[in-house]
Amino acid sequence: MEFRLTEDQLALRTGFRALLDGRFGRDELRAAVERPVIDRALWRELGDAGLFSLRLPEADGGVGLGLPEAVLVFEEAGRALLPGPLVATHLAAGTVPGADTGRTVVAASDGALVEWLAEADEVVGEAGDARPVRSVDPLTPLHRVSGERADRPAAALLTAALQLGSAARTTELAVQYAKEREQFGRPIGAFQAVKHLCARMLVRTELARVAVYAAAVTAEGGDGVRAPDTDVAGAKLLADDAAVRNARDCIQVHGGMGFTWESDVHLHLKRAWVRAGQWITEAEAEELIAAAL
Structure with a gap:
């Protein structure tokens, strides 16, 4: 494929x-x-x-x-x-x-x-x-x-795509800040701990991207999107995790500045929290995957 x-x-x-x-x-x-x-x-x-x-x-x-x-x-x-x-x-x-x-x-x-x-x-x-x-x-x-939910499978996958975009953006923001911010005469990105944070953010984003893209290809049948399945559930699970954890790590890379109202990073974290509870939650995704196994 x-x-x-x-x-x-x-x-x-x-x-x-x-x-x-x-x-x-x-x-x-x-x-x-x-x-x-x-x-x-x-x-x-x-x-x-x-x-x-x-x-x-x-x-x-x-x-x-x-x-x-x-x-x-x-x-x-x-x-x-x-x-x-x-x-x-x-x-x-x-x-x-x-x-x-x-x-x-x-x-x-x-x-x-x-x-x-x-x-x-x-x-x-x-x-x-x-x-x-x-x-x-x-x-x-x-x-x-x-009441009843609307079209859950498609909504869950598109929400996962929104989470993926946020995860990618916070990775960009963390790397950019790590290159610009200096401590002890060196960019903080030169320090191993910060490198590891950024590397983990990239890995989470790319894993989520593969899952979301694959689910988009496999979930759409001839008459639209099928019922919730492990592809959609797995994509939502990975994208939620990437969006939330990447935003947290991005805040950590920014240090105290990341917690301030003037910074945009906290907006990504708050949006990621809200989306993680929409359409297919972590617990529901895990149950769907466990049932398939």
């Missing part, structure tokens, strides 16, 4: 990274932290760029690509810490009018929580008796609900 990215896939990833770098840089990120609302103009731009209609057939006005391409794009969204119910709106394309173009913001229940409920125009899944809960991530307002 060929897992090497094609030229078109590489161009797609590069294009979305350029879009997000230009449209949602650090200034926009910090502004979103101070005022966590959906940027409707940005949401429509994402729709125009094909983020939400990526897997919608061309006959229905979509891009006509598959889950592997969606994973690449969501990885870039995770890298940028792009806020909003991206997964829910993407999955609603073709079902909820306006979701594919970004004119409609869609939230979805994972059976326990709904993110961005107050900002959503439509909600997929049961969201009765919704009550706001305090979210550790300032960029992910949450409501606790009870």
